[in-house]
Amino acid sequence: MTTINLTKNSYGTQLKFERSHSTIQFNVNTVPTEKVTALFLTHFSIDAQEKILSSKLMTDLPIYLSKEAFELRQQLILLGELEKTQLNYKIIPVNIPVIIDGFTITAFLSDSIHTGSLAFLIEDDNHRRAFFTGDTRLNGPHKKRTKKWIRYINQSPLDALILDANYEPNINNYTEITILDHLNKQLKINDLTTITLPNENLHLVYSLTVLAKKLDKIVVLNSKLNHLLAYFYPESRTLLLDSSSIPVIKNNPAKYILINVKDVSDSFTITPENIYVLADYFEDDKNKNALSISSHLSQLDVHDLLNRLSVSPKQLIVMDQNFTDNTVSY
Structure with a gap:
């Protein structure tokens, strides 16, 4: 059985996929434990991540991110915004399944305000599938990216859909368009x-x-x-x-x-x-x-996204700003 451990604080959303022999983590708002064998970033954030990633525990831990997010970090180092640290960053390809620590991970570019932001499809060795949208929206300038990962997750039954959203009334007056x-x-x-x-x-x-x-x-x-x-x-x-x-x-x-x-x-x-x-x-x-300007999934966006799915996720997890720690198994 795979357990999904979810937390959210001022540094953003964090997920851990845990089994008896392996644990992978998505995003970071606390220093990963020694049990974590791989870390995946939906996007690169100076304020949240660099403070935590400087921990000695992070020296050898593989940290996967998009090519664009990696390049953004390199440019920020050139600008003097970041210190150059010896961290084990690895660029994960998009739209290509890769096997990491027994999990099959497929990264997709997402429609986000962050450069090189990713969404992830996670599959375990029992063919259970979970999808994490990361920081995304439906009304931004990169709608084709969203359509691509929707088509992909519609191919097979989905055990869990995890939405990183501001699940509040639609207060935004404009979209980025x-x-x-x-x-x-x-x-x-x-x-x-x-x-x-x-x-x-x-x-x-x-x-x-x-x-x-x-x-x-x-x-x-x-x-x-x-x-x-x-x-x-x-x-x-x-x-x-x-x-x-x-x-x-x-x-x-x-x-x-x-x-x-x-x-x-x-x-x-x-x-x-x-x-x-x-x-x-x-x-x-x-x-x-x-x-x-809207930059996250709103209530209407969540309903719109669900209407676009031809598969019904067994579990729907909406991580809004009022979200508290939670653990689910699937």
Whole structure:
């Protein structure tokens, strides 16, 4: 029998698949025990993972992640955001089953705000199947990825479906796609504009550079974002904010869109007319320029996902923000 042990805290969702002779773990919010033989990351997170992965117990433990997530980590080291550590990172191929410690693991790229985010199909030697969505959504710009793993899990009966979701009312006003339509109208105004959004959402930053180009504007970025965007989206057109670009921007402020640039008023001695904040959720949404964008599965998304499945999972586990520790066997 395989046991799934599930926990969630401020560092995110963690799963352990345990049998008498082996244990594999998905994501990390506590230091794995010596019993764990392999660790799989749905996505790479500086705040949560690097603090825990620095433990001495992690030195030899194989840590599987996507090629894109591995490259993101390497670039963050180059930027000085991370220390170079001797950890046993391994790139797991996508859409190809691999056997690790008696489990058959198939990784799939997922529609997430995180670069190289993965979902996983886990099968044990008794042909029991469990699917973990990881940090995903249904309404993002990479819908084809979701359709691919839905087709895959529909091929055989599913014992457990584990959804990493914010299972709450649909409070978000926009998706990552519809927000661009909204901003397309707003950014036509001839004034300096600033936008603040989650640093990890590189694809949204890239999409804004495409929109800016259509409007004959240029996106201005801090050095970190500019470096990462140039690496993952080399075709993007941006301007690095530095001492040489500030006079250029001040000469024609309406042409520029500043993204995640701090202390704007100090740099330019002018206050932007258009200030937008894009985030997953706001406690107080009275500010008309605080735009809420969905980045997780909502209640409607969960029902939509279940309707797309031609197989009915024997167990459905929704891990929301109010989730408490749980253990199930299958």
